[in-house]
Amino acid sequence: MEDIRNWLALASVHGLDGLKFQRLSEQISAAELVKLPASTLRNIGFTERQAHILAYEANAKADYAIRWLEQAEHHHIVTFNDPIYPALLKQTKQPPLILFVKGDPHVLAQQQLAMVGSRQPTPTGRKVAFNFASELSQQGYVITSGMARGIDSESHKGALHVGGLTIAVLGHGLEQVYPVSNKALATAISEQGALVSEYFPDVQARAELFPQRNRIVVGLSIGTIVVEAGLKSGTLISANLAAEYSRDVFAVPGSVYSPQSAGCHSLIQQGAKLVTSVADILEEWRFFGKTCLKIAPEAEKSIETDLFARQLLANVGDEVTAVDLIAERAGVIIADATIALLQLELAGEVAAVPGGYIRVRSA
Numbered sequence: 001m002e003d004i005r006n007w008l009a010l011a012s013v014h015g016l017d018g019l020k021f022q023r024l025s026e027q028i029s030a031a032e033l034v035k036l037p038a039s040t041l042r043n044i045g046f047t048e049r050q051a052h053i054l055a056y057e058a059n060a061k062a063d064y065a066i067r068w069l070e071q072a073e074h075h076h077i078v079t080f081n082d083p084i085y086p087a088l089l090k091q092t093k094q095p096p097l098i099l100f101v102k103g104d105p106h107v108l109a110q111q112q113l114a115m116v117g118s119r120q121p122t123p124t125g126r127k128v129a130f131n132f133a134s135e136l137s138q139q140g141y142v143i144t145s146g147m148a149r150g151i152d153s154e155s156h157k158g159a160l161h162v163g164g165l166t167i168a169v170l171g172h173g174l175e176q177v178y179p180v181s182n183k184a185l186a187t188a189i190s191e192q193g194a195l196v197s198e199y200f201p202d203v204q205a206r207a208e209l210f211p212q213r214n215r216i217v218v219g220l221s222i223g224t225i226v227v228e229a230g231l232k233s234g235t236l237i238s239a240n241l242a243a244e245y246s247r248d249v250f251a252v253p254g255s256v257y258s259p260q261s262a263g264c265h266s267l268i269q270q271g272a273k274l275v276t277s278v279a280d281i282l283e284e285w286r287f288f289g290k291t292c293l294k295i296a297p298e299a300e301k302s303i304e305t306d307l308f309a310r311q312l313l314a315n316v317g318d319e320v321t322a323v324d325l326i327a328e329r330a331g332v333i334i335a336d337a338t339i340a341l342l343q344l345e346l347a348g349e350v351a352a353v354p355g356g357y358i359r360v361r362s363a
Helices: 002-011 018-025 038-043 048-069 105-109 123-138 151-161 180-191 209-219 235-244 259-269 278-288 297-304 307-313 323-330 334-346
Strands: 075-079 098-103 112-116 142-145 166-169 193-197 223-226 248-251 350-353 356-359
Touching (some): 002 075, 038 048, 105 193, 112 151, 123 278, 166 209, 180 193, 209 235, 223 259, 235 248, 235 259, 307 334, 334 350
Parallel strands (some): 112 223, 142 166, 223 248
């Protein structure tokens, strides 16, 4: 419990994400870091406010979070170094130091597709979100969204309707439900998936927290589907983040006269894949098989011994290498190389970065 207390203390410091902690941990352990006085914390790079929080406020926050953790068996705290911390989320620029989870934390490791869109969708948009989520759930995908009104809620409901798994990433602590009208939906998601937040349980919903939440929604997912969005919609933040993370972006077209479709049309013009059916999405990942779930440990072992994958891995180094160059070096076609590289990425051997792939070295 002392270890989790240290993680909670560090997580109470705004701006200290997983990557920054990794750099710090090369010089000092978490146990030592939380005991440093404010003056020393400032000397090693903490701001005045960060040093004050860690030195004087963090213990009380950690105590509160531990009481929340002990309230129920389905309350969990997943730290950045935990084996079940999502590998895809670690590849983002600001991965949370910890995740609070209400539900099944293991669902975070399964293949996820993010579904986002307008809070005021058209009836057609609602139907598309519900039906797409239902069909994708039946294919084995976990549907991830933000439990906001509109497209988010319909996406969660579509997954739940067919007995699928769904994850809601919240822009507030897990002691609250926002919007309040989604209280029953939140309960269903926690029983058939997970509610997830980077914020301490007592943190109230605030407008500025929701854009931060979006980076986790898309960071957990191999692709993002935008159902309806206006030209100045916050949904486009999610789409831009997905593109920045080198994840696929899908956009559902609509009427040229509908303001709710203008954002989707803009995304399509910028290179997002136009989708009119679930089949358009599934053809992107045919090689995942029927379930599209995260490769199990046994399958990971088979990847490690797969000759073709090894051949490709030998051509990925510490510097960014483009997919076409990897394929050329290995003497295979680009389509086959892309499939094998994604399998290697799931196994933790390589990481997708802007411009191609890099080798992941074990510590």
